[in-house]
Amino acid sequence: MTDTLEAITPTEAKRLWMETKIDEWSQATEKVERFRVELFVEWLGEQDIDDMRDVSGRTVNRFRLEIKEGIKRNTLGRRISTARRFLSFCASIDAVDPSVPERVEMPSHDETARTESLDDDQAEAALSYLRKYAYASREHALLALTWHTGLRSGTLVALDVDDVEPSQNRLRVRHRPDDGTPLxxxxxxxxxxxxxxxxxxxxxxxxxxxxVEVDGADRRPLFTTEHGRAPVKTLRRWFHSATRPCLWGDCPHSRAKADCDAAQTASDASDCPSSVSGHPVRRGAITQFLKDDVPHRAVSDRCNVTQDVLDKHYDARTEGEKTEQRREYFD
Structure with a gap:
């Protein structure tokens, strides 16, 4: 089969893949896929592989083993998935053996990541602490807004100061792909x-x-750093920092604060097993809406999620909690 393949460098194959897919992807997808495939292509270069014909299933397995340290299982899975999609494209242009992408073994999903949710007690404790000791800080504003609205992190990134309408007590959420903030x-x-x-x-x-005011920007982003509009990864760090239980009480993991990097440094807050990122906050907020008997249609419209997806992926109520809520109606 190798004799029928055509030589092409990993860099050139990557360029062709990106050009082929660019019209199919959103800006956010393009950015993520480019980042992941570049990791793979750069690694191939480090292995002195300059011809895609030399890539095999064993090659991808070595890549997986070398990058798995220090990243979560689902992150690893997404990176390998991109590599497999790239290799499938390469097979379609006779650059690698068609059996290579088929032999790529995907890591199993970490189901806890899909079901992780900020509960009401932790949210209220965090907000109470921030209200008292860090009022109107970026972490306070971010957590209060997300817990109250259940907005996606991507939506939070897209918000501008002008989208906050204090006189109406509301936000205006807008899709602005040409300005770099698609929804x-x-x-x-x-x-x-x-x-x-x-x-x-x-x-x-x-x-x-x-x-932080951003100089020279055409728009005024709501959440900012000294470098400009805060990206999702920065919001993720702020969420982790704001939801560490050691801020308002004892460590649930029996760690000494003085010896815990997650407690001492906000940039290491994600190392705390009890801190969460934006999606668990959104999921917890949606679950709380449902516990408070907010109608599914209202939650669906507010959080921009279909009712089917709402029931399948965001409703973290136990079956017992659902039963007791139904009982109130039928009693």
Whole structure:
């Protein structure tokens, strides 16, 4: 079969793949896929592989073994999945043996990552602490807004200061792909989101006192760093920092604060097993809406998620909790 393959360098194959797929992907997907395939191509270069015909199933397995340290199982799975899609394209242009992508073994999913959720007690404890000791900080504004609305992290990134409408106690969510802030569901995600007077006040105080102004920007991002609009990975770090239980109480993992990097440094907060990123906060908020008997249709519209997906992936209530809520209606 090798005799029928055509020589091509990994870099050239990557360029062709990106050009072929660019019209099919959103900006966010293109960015992620480019990053992952470049990891694979750079690794091939480090192995002195300059011809895709030399890539085999064993090659991909070595890649997997070398990059798995220090990253989560689902992150590893996504990187290997991109490598496999890239190799499938290479097989379609006679650059690798067609059996190679078929032999790529995918890591099993970490199901805990799909079901992780911030519970009501932890959310209220975190918000109470921030309200008292870090009022209107970026972490306070971010967590308060997300817990109150269940917005996606990508939506939080896309918000501008002008999207906060204090007089109406609401946010305006807009899809602006040409300006680098697309929404997951594009125009279908555009909407107004009502917020409480308390959250409005927190956001306004954050904007007035704590928000970092970005020089030379055409728009005024709501969540910023000194480098500009805060990306998802930065929001993730802020979420982890705000949800460490050691901030407001004892460590549930019997760690001494003085000896714990996650407790001492915000940049290491993700090492705390009890801290969470934005998606578990969103999932916890949605679950709390349902526990509070907010109608499914209202939750679906507010959080821009279909009712089927809402039931399947976001409703973290136990069967017992659902039963007791139904009992109130039928009694």
């Amino acid at each position: 997951k569901n594009a125009e279908r995600a555009e909407r107004y989101v009502a917020i409480s007077p308390e959250v409005t006040e927190i956001l306004q105080d954050y904007i007035d006192t704590q928000r």
